[in-house]
Amino acid sequence: MQWETVIGxxxxxxxATQSKIFxxxxxxxxxxxxxxxxxxxxxxxxxxxxxxxxAVAMAVxxxxxxxxxxxxxxxxxxxxxFYPDLPKxxxxxxxxxxxxxxxxxxxxxxxxxxxxVRIHHAHLEEDAGKSLHEDFHGMSGIDLNRAGTxxxxxxxxxxxxxxxxxxxxxxxxxxxxxxxxxxxGNMAEGSMRCDVNVxxxxxxxxxxxxxxxxxxxxxxxFVERAIEFEVERQIELIEDGGKVVQExxxxxxxxxxxxxxxxxxxxxxxxxFPCPDLLPIMLDSAYIEHQRTTLPELPTEKRNRFESDLGxxxxxxxxxxxxxxxxxxxxxxxxxxxxxxxxxxxxxxxxSAHLNRENIDIKxxxxxxxxxxxxxxxxxxxxxxxxxxxxxxxxxxxxxGQSADExxxxxxLKQVTDxxxxxxxxxxxxxxxxxxxxxxxxxxxxxxxxxxGFFVGQVMxxxxxxxxxxxxxxxxxxKLDEA
Amino acid sequence: MHHKTLTxxxxxxxxxxxxxxxxxxxxxxxxxxxxxxxxxxxxxxxDQALTAADAADAARAKGxxxxxxxxxxxIKDIFCTQGVRTSCxxxxxxxxxxxxxxxxxxxxxxxxxxxxxKTNMDEFAMGSSNxxxxxxxxxxxxxxxxxxxxxxxxxxxxxxxGLAPAAMGTDTGGSIRQPAAFCGITGLKPTxxxxxxxxxxAFASSLDQGGxxxxxxxxxxxxxxxxxxxxxxxxxxVSRVVPDYVAELDTPLAGLKIGLxxxxxxxxxxxxxxxxxxxxxxxxxxxxxTVCEVSLPHTHLAVPAYYVIAPAEASSNLSRYDGVRFGHxxxxxxxxxxxxxRTRAEGFGDEVKRRILIGTHTLSEGFFDAYxxxxxxVRRLIRQDFLDxxxxxxxxxxxxxxxxxxxxxxxxxxxxxxxxxxxxxAVNLAGIPGxxxxxxxxxxxxxxxxxxxxxxxxGQLLNVAHQFQQATxxxxxxxxxxxxx
Numbered sequence: 001m002q003w004e005t006v007i008g009x010x011x012x013x014x015x016a017t018q019s020k021i022f023x024x025x026x027x028x029x030x031x032x033x034x035x036x037x038x039x040x041x042x043x044x045x046x047x048x049x050x051x052x053x054x055a056v057a058m059a060v061x062x063x064x065x066x067x068x069x070x071x072x073x074x075x076x077x078x079x080x081x082f083y084p085d086l087p088k089x090x091x092x093x094x095x096x097x098x099x100x101x102x103x104x105x106x107x108x109x110x111x112x113x114x115x116x117v118r119i120h121h122a123h124l125e126e127d128a129g130k131s132l133h134e135d136f137h138g139m140s141g142i143d144l145n146r147a148g149t150x151x152x153x154x155x156x157x158x159x160x161x162x163x164x165x166x167x168x169x170x171x172x173x174x175x176x177x178x179x180x181x182x183x184x185g186n187m188a189e190g191s192m193r194c195d196v197n198v199x200x201x202x203x204x205x206x207x208x209x210x211x212x213x214x215x216x217x218x219x220x221x222f223v224e225r226a227i228e229f230e231v232e233r234q235i236e237l238i239e240d241g242g243k244v245v246q247e248x249x250x251x252x253x254x255x256x257x258x259x260x261x262x263x264x265x266x267x268x269x270x271x272x273f274p275c276p277d278l279l280p281i282m283l284d285s286a287y288i289e290h291q292r293t294t295l296p297e298l299p300t301e302k303r304n305r306f307e308s309d310l311g312x313x314x315x316x317x318x319x320x321x322x323x324x325x326x327x328x329x330x331x332x333x334x335x336x337x338x339x340x341x342x343x344x345x346x347x348x349x350x351x352s353a354h355l356n357r358e359n360i361d362i363k364x365x366x367x368x369x370x371x372x373x374x375x376x377x378x379x380x381x382x383x384x385x386x387x388x389x390x391x392x393x394x395x396x397x398x399x400x401g402q403s404a405d406e407x408x409x410x411x412x413l414k415q416v417t418d419x420x421x422x423x424x425x426x427x428x429x430x431x432x433x434x435x436x437x438x439x440x441x442x443x444x445x446x447x448x449x450x451x452x453g454f455f456v457g458q459v460m461x462x463x464x465x466x467x468x469x470x471x472x473x474x475x476x477x478x479k480l481d482e483a
Numbered sequence: 484m485h486h487k488t489l490t491x492x493x494x495x496x497x498x499x500x501x502x503x504x505x506x507x508x509x510x511x512x513x514x515x516x517x518x519x520x521x522x523x524x525x526x527x528x529x530d531q532a533l534t535a536a537d538a539a540d541a542a543r544a545k546g547x548x549x550x551x552x553x554x555x556x557x558i559k560d561i562f563c564t565q566g567v568r569t570s571c572x573x574x575x576x577x578x579x580x581x582x583x584x585x586x587x588x589x590x591x592x593x594x595x596x597x598x599x600x601k602t603n604m605d606e607f608a609m610g611s612s613n614x615x616x617x618x619x620x621x622x623x624x625x626x627x628x629x630x631x632x633x634x635x636x637x638x639x640x641x642x643x644x645g646l647a648p649a650a651m652g653t654d655t656g657g658s659i660r661q662p663a664a665f666c667g668i669t670g671l672k673p674t675x676x677x678x679x680x681x682x683x684x685a686f687a688s689s690l691d692q693g694g695x696x697x698x699x700x701x702x703x704x705x706x707x708x709x710x711x712x713x714x715x716x717x718x719x720x721v722s723r724v725v726p727d728y729v730a731e732l733d734t735p736l737a738g739l740k741i742g743l744x745x746x747x748x749x750x751x752x753x754x755x756x757x758x759x760x761x762x763x764x765x766x767x768x769x770x771x772x773t774v775c776e777v778s779l780p781h782t783h784l785a786v787p788a789y790y791v792i793a794p795a796e797a798s799s800n801l802s803r804y805d806g807v808r809f810g811h812x813x814x815x816x817x818x819x820x821x822x823x824x825r826t827r828a829e830g831f832g833d834e835v836k837r838r839i840l841i842g843t844h845t846l847s848e849g850f851f852d853a854y855x856x857x858x859x860x861v862r863r864l865i866r867q868d869f870l871d872x873x874x875x876x877x878x879x880x881x882x883x884x885x886x887x888x889x890x891x892x893x894x895x896x897x898x899x900x901x902x903x904x905x906x907x908x909a910v911n912l913a914g915i916p917g918x919x920x921x922x923x924x925x926x927x928x929x930x931x932x933x934x935x936x937x938x939x940x941x942g943q944l945l946n947v948a949h950q951f952q953q954a955t956x957x958x959x960x961x962x963x964x965x966x967x968x
Binding site for chain 2: 039082276279
């Protein structure tokens with residue numbers, strides 16, 4: 001039988017506010033346990049939450065970015081359950097009236113294929129703390145630093161049909177939130193965590209199959225692998241005459257498998273009700289319009305513009321718009337040199353190779369976009385040739401000079417375009433290599449094409465790489481063909 | 484000096500008749516002598532109080548003339564006090580010392596007031612008789628066989644017995660007004676949002692409100708002025724100017740329109756209570772007020788709606804008492820579930836458990852619409868009843884409770900206890916302010932007149948109460964001292 005996979009995702013995005021969603025404690029990552037938890041985060045008797053307006057602004061910006069409905073009124077509710085790292089015995093979240101309503105996200109699957117995934121809603125909530133099970137001799141430690149960190153939970157419709165689409169979706173969400181600057185998107189530090197709902201159904205069947213929810217999958221790669229494992233598990237189960245049960249499963253990256261955490265029957269009744277300590281969030285259109293003015297150009301818009309206005313290929317546009325720092329770098333280079341194609345080639349070529357080799361983020365590139373733009377400009381105006389340009393780039397990378405011009409001067413890399421000088425060098429090369437000249441002149445056109453490279457190389461060597469290769473080629477041909 | 488009002492004590496301090504230290508010392512001596520039997524205090528903070536009294540005396544010598552400076556008060560043990568046990572009347576918090584002060588405590592201290600200690604209360608403010616306290620029942624100073632009312636029973640008894648000139652209380656369904664009525668003192672529940680709830684241990688967050696309990700409306704006006712106001716730490720506190728309540732006290736009552744809700748004078752109202760209230764109404768008529776009957780048609784739904792909403796919120800608010808971070812923890816838990824179960828089984832008393840169970844049930848899947856959502860609809864109707872009534876009249880008057888204080892141990896059935904709050908509960912559901920003022924006696928036991936006003940009309944309520952107290956002396960009566968046996 002042919003099976004179809006159906007996937008829906010809940011992505012928890014940690015918002016990049018300085019302080020927590022309901023208290024003034026810091027949200028910085030990596031502090032000593034329980035040093036960033038104040039009375040409110042600890043759930044001490046008598047404390048009250050006060051909403052961080054920064055989190056609201058960020059949620060609204062996300063809503064605008066996915067063209068979502070943004071209701072005038074939304075409500076915080078309490079999700080009640082007991083857990084040691086949940087200090088109040090409830091999580092303040094949103095249920096019936098979330099801050100962001102229906103929206104959509106466009107996925108780019110490859111150069112030609114795009115897909116729209118519908119967003120069911122996105123809501124604000126507080127994160128819980130962490131239970132630490134190691135190093136406590138059979139007991140558990142609780143670290144509440146993370147308790148109260150603002151999260152935006154983005155819930156998709158079950159619109160994805162493969163692990164590849166699911167990964168593309170998470171990448172799209174990642175790109176949007178990092179473009180907006182509302183999250184650092186750091187999956188290793190837990191800034192983005194996914195719950196994946198997976199089911200399978202016979203191809204052509206309209207009704208959904210029973211789904212399993214895979215909790216807390218924390219990297220693009222794990223999402224892909226968890227889905228692949230789970231799909232295979234469900235298909236095998238059904239084909240062997242079994243039934244998928246609705247349950248929560250955990251993905252174990254070490255064993256590369258999912259396993260059952262709890263079934264529907266064991267699920268909590270969270271007893272949601274409106275939180276009486278917080279007022280409803282009221283958003284008027286003036287506020288929303290103000291937030292709209294703060295939005296940067298978003299990944300899809302950028303990608304489209306790179307293609308249509310700058311004439312980049314779909315592939316180049318995709319790579320260069322994938323992350324905001326890359327796009328900003330590229331656009332800064334372009335602003336200096338004015339040639340999109342050259343800028344794209346350099347950013348994806350020489351720069352990217354260097355960055356990858358030394359594992360440096362583009363934000364920390366030793367070569368600034370202004371420097372790279374300056375270098376490209378010197379190529380474009382024929383001051384240096386391609387070979388010299390690579391030398392200049394290496395010098396910039398090693399901080400051997402402040403600008404391309406400085407390095408070109410210091411290292412004498414200025415391209416020789418003086419015809420007299422080039423002719424003199426060519427005459428010398430012809431005089432020094434009579435045997436090769438004779439062979440060349442005896443050869444047919446096809447062979448000559450290959451043989452000319454030798455002479456070009458000799459001339460370039462004589463010019464220490466500074467001669468203009470096109471010019472050298474032209475003059476050489478002329479002179480060799482003369483006799 | 485132990486039966487003087489705050490206003491009189493302030494004059495005494497100013498005139499040099501006594502110092503803060505002498506006043507404070509005197510009250511601690513009285514607590515020592517008389518509170519063994521009454522049991523109104525859970526914790527007494529003598530050393531801190533005397534240090535603060537000395538500081539107040541020194542400040543006064545240098546010209547500090549703030550109206551509340553150097554005056555003592557007692558604080559219901561529901562308000563967090565830094566470094567002092569804050570038990571909320573529960574074994575669960577018997578070992579809990581708050582690391583911070585409630586906003587109200589901070590504000591009263593900033594006004595120069597001196598805390599004598601923390602008063603007894605029903606456990607987590609759940610009760611109408613002060614009998615659910617882990618620290619034992621409180622006796623009514625007027626009649627030791629009677630309860631003082633609840634949940635702010637310790638505060639009311641301490642003021643009535645001359646152990647503290649004033650006290651802080653909280654009112655979720657009548658917990659300031661009913662004990663004030665039963666102990667013959669004046670108690671004001673402000674409009675929801677008028678006084679910060681930060682640091683006030685939550686029972687039912689949408690209903691809880693702190694307020695003053697004292698010997699006169701004038702004292703309550705001074706105290707409310709000091710404690711009210713917007714608090715950035717409480718989103719439900721209202722950003723609204725705090726008026727000069729004292730300045731409004733002397734407004735004449737001529738032309739005041741008083742409404743008597745007919746539902747507050749029906750079956751179940753004790754006849755002695757009713758005649759005391761009718762007598763009080765006649766006093767108001769003599770002061771130039773006009774009286775008419777009004778109707779609050781959804782009154783009969785107030786107690787049922789309250790006993791859905793309050794336990795629902797409480798069941799969630801009390802989830803934090805899990806033995807993990809503070810408070811009681813059972814010995815040697817076998818595992819997490821055992822830790823939760825035994826900690827909460829041991830730490831909470833029966834009434835608290837009952838309400839957690841009710842609230843958990845009403846919020847559960849399949850019951851939420853029938854209970855919680857329906858109760859919220861009723862709540863809106865009740866609020867509308869009051870708004871409609873205030874279209875016709877300025878204030879509403881009636882008894883604070885259907886009977887005077889009942890005997891200790893008399894009400895074994897929880898529902899009969901809940902029905903005690905029939906006249907007070909709707910006020911919390913509507914969020915409006917209410918005050919109880921002494922209006923006579925039923926035998927040995929005091930009767931309280933309840934006056935209700937529009938949202939944020941505390942100034943008017945205090946004025947109306949003060950004018951009554953200018954014309955009567957019920958609020959000046961006090962019970963005879965009775966040595967601890």
